[in-house]
Amino acid sequence: xxELGITQEIVAIVSEHARGARVTRVVVEIGTLTAILPDAVxxxxxxxxxxxxxxxxxxxxxxxxGRARCRQCGNEIALAHPWGLCACGSADLExxxxxELKIKEIEVL
Amino acid sequence: xCTHCGCSDDATPTVTDLQSGQTAPAPVVHVHEHxxxxxxxxxxxxxxxxxxxxxxxxxxxQILAKNNRLAERNRGWxxxxxxxxxxxxxxxxxxxxxxxxxxxxxxxxxxxIQVVEGDQATLNDARRIQAAGGKVVQINTGAGCxxxxxxxxxxxxxxxxxxxxxxxxxxxxxxxxxxxxxxGERAKVLIASVTEGDxxxxxxxxxxxxxxxxxxxxxxxxxxVSFDRARFAELVRQVNPTLPILDVSATRGDGLxxxxxxxxxxxxxxxxxxx
Numbered sequence: 001x002x003e004l005g006i007t008q009e010i011v012a013i014v015s016e017h018a019r020g021a022r023v024t025r026v027v028v029e030i031g032t033l034t035a036i037l038p039d040a041v042x043x044x045x046x047x048x049x050x051x052x053x054x055x056x057x058x059x060x061x062x063x064x065x066g067r068a069r070c071r072q073c074g075n076e077i078a079l080a081h082p083w084g085l086c087a088c089g090s091a092d093l094e095x096x097x098x099x100e101l102k103i104k105e106i107e108v109l
Numbered sequence: 110x111c112t113h114c115g116c117s118d119d120a121t122p123t124v125t126d127l128q129s130g131q132t133a134p135a136p137v138v139h140v141h142e143h144x145x146x147x148x149x150x151x152x153x154x155x156x157x158x159x160x161x162x163x164x165x166x167x168x169x170x171q172i173l174a175k176n177n178r179l180a181e182r183n184r185g186w187x188x189x190x191x192x193x194x195x196x197x198x199x200x201x202x203x204x205x206x207x208x209x210x211x212x213x214x215x216x217x218x219x220x221x222i223q224v225v226e227g228d229q230a231t232l233n234d235a236r237r238i239q240a241a242g243g244k245v246v247q248i249n250t251g252a253g254c255x256x257x258x259x260x261x262x263x264x265x266x267x268x269x270x271x272x273x274x275x276x277x278x279x280x281x282x283x284x285x286x287x288x289x290x291x292x293g294e295r296a297k298v299l300i301a302s303v304t305e306g307d308x309x310x311x312x313x314x315x316x317x318x319x320x321x322x323x324x325x326x327x328x329x330x331x332x333x334v335s336f337d338r339a340r341f342a343e344l345v346r347q348v349n350p351t352l353p354i355l356d357v358s359a360t361r362g363d364g365l366x367x368x369x370x371x372x373x374x375x376x377x378x379x380x381x382x383x384x
Contacts, residue, residue: 035286102171
């Protein structure tokens with residue numbers, strides 16, 4: 001549900017930075033450990049851009065996979081979910097990647 | 110609908126002061142003022158790269174930056190008044206409001222507690238808090254599934270809680286969206302209950318990760334439901350290894366002394382503006 005609000009934020013930020021120019025492409029980074037569904041953002045994007053400078057713009061969502069370091073043994077592991085155990089049994093993980101929620105760049109005409 | 114950025118002004122959130130009965134709009138987080146007169150300096154430090162006929166502008170901008178800024182403003186406001194603000198989060202029906210009513214009745218004489226209620230609609234919860242003796246404002250989010258920092262800021266203006274008090278923010282019953290939106294609170298307190306599944310921690314890991322305390326409510330019903338307390342604790346550990354769990358019953362009173370001790374401890378350790 002919150003993807004609608006998130007997408008409205010994206011469109012607002014993009015429109016501000018476009019400064020009156022037509023936006024043709026928007027690149028967004030979404031970490032796989034965030035509670036944001038890329039498909040839902042893509043669905044909302046067409047609705048939210050209607051009648052704006054970004055109408056018809058191509059949305060590219062770059063998924064950033066989750067990665068963490070175990071604070072017990074120092075091992076680095078891939079995280080498929082926002083929780084997990086290191087092979088050593090510890091759940092004390094420092095997240096290194098996967099929490100991104102960022103507008104990377106836009107292309108304007 | 111705003112044609113500039115597509116924001117909707119339907120179903121505008123409102124905030125209602127239960128003391129005066131007055132209702133006012135509560136603006137949602139928004140990155141621009143309406144009117145859209147953007148006066149930027151010509152050189153604003155953005156990297157421009159020309160490619161494929163278009164101009165690429167590198168932004169590297171956090172999407173939730175605006176909410177986070179407003180949350181920090183609320184946090185400073187709490188700090189200046191030495192207020193402990195707690196963001197109470199849970200699924201619908203976990204017993205948040207009952208727990209608040211009980212806390213107000215048990216601690217109201219000792220600790221000044223004021224309440225911000227968040228729901229999509231109705232003043233029902235605020236009326237319950239008012240009946241329990243608490244000063245309260247109700248934020249109705251309309252179409253929104255969570256409180257954001259701008260709504261809370263508006264609610265605080267209306268509530269005007271005194272220095273050295275505790276502000277309980279009862280968020281919209283939802284274990285997903287409120288995890289993303291910092292309100293400027295000291296801590297999130299997650300209320301779970303044994304009538305929900307014991308796998309809630311890994312079904313809603315973001316909220317369990319973002320919280321500083323779990324109150325496991327309705328513990329008096331444990332003999333009657335198939336809730337595995339040990340499994341719940343193990344899954345909490347996997348999501349957030351340092352997250353404490355207190356077993357409570359807001360109706361029968363079990364474990365509430367521990368919750369009140371946690372609350373007193375928070376008040377005894379004021380945050381400092383400069384560490």
